[in-house]
Amino acid sequence: MEYFLDMDKRFSLYENASVVLLPVPYDGTSTFVKGADKGPQAIIDASDSIELYDIEEDIEIYTCGIHTAKPIEDMFSPEIMVNSVYERVKAYLQDDKMVCVLGGEHSVTCGAVKAYSEKYNKLSVLQLDAHADLRDEYQNSPYNHACVMKRVQDMLETIVQVGIRSVAEEERKNIVNENIFYAHLIYNNDTWMQKAIDKLSDNVYLTIDLDCLDPSILPSTGTPLPGGMSWYQMWTFLDKLIRQKNVVGFDVVELCPNPADKSADVLAAVLVYKLITKLQKQHLKHLG
Numbered sequence: 001m002e003y004f005l006d007m008d009k010r011f012s013l014y015e016n017a018s019v020v021l022l023p024v025p026y027d028g029t030s031t032f033v034k035g036a037d038k039g040p041q042a043i044i045d046a047s048d049s050i051e052l053y054d055i056e057e058d059i060e061i062y063t064c065g066i067h068t069a070k071p072i073e074d075m076f077s078p079e080i081m082v083n084s085v086y087e088r089v090k091a092y093l094q095d096d097k098m099v100c101v102l103g104g105e106h107s108v109t110c111g112a113v114k115a116y117s118e119k120y121n122k123l124s125v126l127q128l129d130a131h132a133d134l135r136d137e138y139q140n141s142p143y144n145h146a147c148v149m150k151r152v153q154d155m156l157e158t159i160v161q162v163g164i165r166s167v168a169e170e171e172r173k174n175i176v177n178e179n180i181f182y183a184h185l186i187y188n189n190d191t192w193m194q195k196a197i198d199k200l201s202d203n204v205y206l207t208i209d210l211d212c213l214d215p216s217i218l219p220s221t222g223t224p225l226p227g228g229m230s231w232y233q234m235w236t237f238l239d240k241l242i243r244q245k246n247v248v249g250f251d252v253v254e255l256c257p258n259p260a261d262k263s264a265d266v267l268a269a270v271l272v273y274k275l276i277t278k279l280q281k282q283h284l285k286h287l288g
Contacts, residue, residue, distance in 0.1 A: 003068035017065035020097045024104040033222045039255035040102040046265035061277040078143035085111025103253030105145040109207045124158035124201040128212040130225045134171040160199045163212040206250035220264035
């Protein structure tokens with residue numbers, strides 16, 4: 001597909017769009033299953049199967065305009081990639097667009113957060129993920145996907161981590177214990193949700209590594225782990241978040257498409273569209 005969703009082309013034009021999707025097909029530092037570079041296009045292709053009307057929200061939000069930007073190319077190193085993401089997101093924010101970055105591996109988040117942190121005061125980041133991603137460096141790179149949240153931590157005062165179920169010994173020194181919500185402690189209750197939201201500042205950037213979800217519903221990711229979140233647990237939490245905080249932008253990363261099974265691609269596409277729907281509906285509500 002040329003652009004996200006099977007909608008009239010006029011709603012995909014940049015000048016008509018409230019939202020920009022930025023594909024970043026980068027998979028330069030992943031260490032297990034390769035293929036995250038094919039994730040952005042798989043999400044765009046799978047969106048062709050999605051109905052434009054959202055049952056839960058009772059709205060067709062695509063009319064707010066969703067522009068699919070040209071993918072970032074020529075990413076010869078993670079540092080070049082991060083800077084390219086930063087420059088593109090910064091330009092879109094200057095035009096008052098909300099940006100959703102489609103990864104690619106999780107390191108793409110660094111550039112987006114840098115751009116958002118320059119526009120929004122006291123920005124915090126909410127990470128949904130199986131892994132802490134708090135290494136100082138990995139395989140001789142500080143921008144390896146295993147280091148992304150340490151780089152974000154270096155930029156911002158507050159990050160909140162949800163769904164984590166894998167931590168390396170060397171990461172423990174970088175964990176803020178009161179801001180991490182481990183999967184084995186939250187899987188059978190929702191008492192943690194408000195606590196997590198209360199840790200965040202008013203302006204929030206949301207980063208979703210798809211391995212936060214259990215591989216029983218999303219196996220097509222670079223580093224799947226058992227014990228992840230369910231679809232409705234995730235949405236119960238995100239709905240509470242969006243109602244209480246100003247979620248200014250987001251990314252969805254680490255889809256590794258499986259040619260034999262498109263269900264994960266569709267899940268990721270639905271996730272992106274539902275986030276846009278909830279965020280834009282909340283924006284319209286605030287406008288009166």
